[in-house]
Amino acid sequence: xxxxxxxxxxxxxxxxxxxxxxxxxxxxxxxxxxxxxxxxxxxxxxxxxxxxxxxxxxxxxxxxxxxxxxxxxxxxxxxxxxxxxx
Amino acid sequence: xxxxxxxxxxxxxxxxxxxxxxxxxxxxxxxxxxxxxxxxxxxxxxxxxxxxxxxxxxxxxxxxxxxxxxxxxxxxxxxxxxxxxxxxxxxxxxxxxxxxxxxxxxxxxxxxxxxxxxxxxxxxxxxxxxxxxxxxxxxxxxxxxxxx
Numbered sequence: 185x186x187x188x189x190x191x192x193x194x195x196x197x198x199x200x201x202x203x204x205x206x207x208x209x210x211x212x213x214x215x216x217x218x219x220x221x222x223x224x225x226x227x228x229x230x231x232x233x234x235x236x237x238x239x240x241x242x243x244x245x246x247x248x249x250x251x252x253x254x255x256x257x258x259x260x261x262x263x264x265x266x267x268x269x270x
Numbered sequence: 271x272x273x274x275x276x277x278x279x280x281x282x283x284x285x286x287x288x289x290x291x292x293x294x295x296x297x298x299x300x301x302x303x304x305x306x307x308x309x310x311x312x313x314x315x316x317x318x319x320x321x322x323x324x325x326x327x328x329x330x331x332x333x334x335x336x337x338x339x340x341x342x343x344x345x346x347x348x349x350x351x352x353x354x355x356x357x358x359x360x361x362x363x364x365x366x367x368x369x370x371x372x373x374x375x376x377x378x379x380x381x382x383x384x385x386x387x388x389x390x391x392x393x394x395x396x397x398x399x400x401x402x403x404x405x406x407x408x409x410x411x412x413x414x415x416x417x418x
Contacts, residue, residue, distance in 0.1 A: 225360070226412070227389055227411075230386060230387050230389040233387070244387075
């Protein structure tokens, strides 16, 4: 299992171009909500997902897309998809 | 689905319909044309005594052909119900190279970058009749089924 703090730091780089709330971004943590705390709109959240797919070489399905609401869920999905690959 | 079928499904009408004909459509892209009506009201104000097609109208034309017509084709191909689909522009980033005057015919060419989770993002180019690049950019929109 990759280190959680490292993964949050990696995720922070991925979401950076899409956030509209600097303060929420500076304080981004496991409980941060992409739409409410980082003010990423739902269309840009899809770009976040596509960038995550490229970075970790994984593929999101509709079910994981629906779950992708906050940082914690994103980490869970990434870890799950990586473990399914192995 | 032919070009005429697609145009018939568009949610626009005059004076805000900016598609005349679709020349080609397939899984990865679409091409279409529009001739700007010289009597359009916006030419009276843009600009005073010097009518030029506004950039927002060029962008709208590119979105109607390159994103909405194309999106209707892609959704139909998936087998989804077209009558239950709502379309919303979510982003556009455009560069403009040449003015377009009243009565000019333009050609729009759109290439799919991706269509995932109801979001369609395209690289869209517009050319004039001399085959000069008029504007170019990226347009994205959400094509989602109505939730009500």
